[in-house]
Amino acid sequence: MKTTQSPPDASGRFGSFGGRYVPETLIAALDELAAEYTRARRDPAFERELDGLLHHYVGRPTPLTEAPRLTEQAGGARIFLKREDLAHTGAHKINNTIGQALLAVRMGKRRIIAETGAGQHGVATATACARFGLTCEIYMGAEDVRRQNLNVFRMKLLGATVNVVEAGSRTLKDATNEALRDWMGSVGDTHYILGSVVGPHPFPMIVRDLQAVIGRECRAQCLEQIGGLPAMIVACVGGGSNAAGIFAPFADDASVRLVGVEAGGMSPRFGEHAAPLCHGAPGVLHGSLSYVLQDEHGQTAPVHSCSAGLDYPGVGPEHAYWRDSGRVEYTSVSDADALAAFATLGEREGILPALETAHAIAETLTRARTLASDETIVVNCSGRGDKDVQEAARLMAHG
């Protein structure tokens, strides 16, 4: 794996963001994980095994697909899609779970836990565990179990146990709380496969590095297919793993504009969106200091998005760092605009994106118009939309 000179520093900080805001019980496990990860990155055998799995099992490299009819509709820059929807299990999540499962095996930990919101990370974790013969328990909020029942069944088919979380708001943040609680009592034999670039150090770094395969492939494909770097890259941001994965290898390419798209929900009013970088403030949630949505007293705010995968009040600390440094521009797209883009990509290109991804598609349509026709815009097509067709049908009927 390519070593990176980028942050975090030794204490897990991206500028002032990041850190390890967790009960002391977890520190030893985080230290163990960081040390094992450092060893693995220097071990050519780990790199070979991971690369082999990404190629033969996940199906990488995923294509960079030109979208001519979407380009025509937008009227501006050429639009290309980085096709993470074609990775095994239908989203980028598998890049991270395969890598972390390999780390778990190296640490001798045979039991895996994970949180999931929409179920994509849960499915990708259950998949990796089945591949390596690891015991798998997934925590999922009761509200998400209701919204994403198909993925619950998929996880069970893959041999995982799904623990339904009834606490708090019964969504992703509460599932994350329960997974962290499980880990505090099980750190000796259990690895927690966190699903995004969030949580305490070293998770934001490890997940970014494992997802950076997206950006590395994309960079090489751009040079080959368009003869240069794109003018702009667009990705949706919930916790921010697909965005971090495609952005990181371009972070030093000053000519490439990077745009992260949060869930604008119904409105910018408190409780009606899930856009901490646009409307939140720095604070602590789930083990790191980053932008969060909280009330004035530090209690986590209610959030809303039509997309369960973006329905999260926090965001990875490296995004907070990129936001404040100005390297990445963050904006938001409403439920309605995302739903429209969901349909547009299907009609114009024959690709049904995940509702999460549809937020990035909507922003891409807007941005392409601002660029010249000899420029290129790449959008990370982070997942496929099969899981969302029922929810989309329900929302469109109401629309």
Next chain:
Amino acid sequence: MSRIDDIFAARRRAGLPTLMPYITAGHPTLEVTRAVIPALETAGASIVEVGFPFSDPIADGAVIAGAMHEALAAGVTPRDVLAAVRAVRPATTLGLVAMVSDSIIERVGPARFVAEAADAGFDGLIVPDLDVDAAGTLRDLAANRDLAFALLVAPTTPADRIGHIAALCRGFVYLLARAGLTGERTEAPEVADRVAMLRAVTDLPIAVGFGITRPDHVRVVTRSADAAIVGSALVRTMSGPDPVGAARALVSELARGLEPLPDDNFSTRT
């Protein structure tokens, strides 16, 4: 000398260990919080930890997390907790320690939070999810107001880190009796070895919590440690009818586990 230092010193002079019950503020109501604190003093407590309800308490088990969610649903804010402590302060000589998530402290602002907590009558802070690598600021703020500042040492904490954590503490060190979460257990925890490791690096009193529910647990942990912390068992008791009476009864019973320290033990710890 802060009130927490005075309390531990007085208990040592009396040859007795210390009982530190934990309550979740606003559970079941703020009225109960104000009434129960003096009652705990009567029952034999010397220091009370007052938990600030937080929406995402990852260190707490189901009982305390449930109490926090109930209090939040009833609209309890950190400001209400401070007001309750301010109201009860004149009625008690107990040490009052705030148990509060760093999420709340960061939102309010560390300087303002410490000032308001000290002004309300708190004698110390425990921040269970604080990043130890960034604890210096809060520790200095607490020191400037002569507040105790306790960080956690876990069963999994490596030896070289224990000294670093203990050096950041003032007033006392909070030793977790077990991995896992706050919650009730049947068997008494084995902490003597961990207490001995801590004694080698700090002169501060050592308070042991997590999973202590019965007088014999209190007796076992205070054979080596200076204080026993009781949380979930008390919070669960206070979920029923007559929470103040039930809390008084439980803490009175737990206080029976506070046995006089042996003379040799006493002399080595003064």
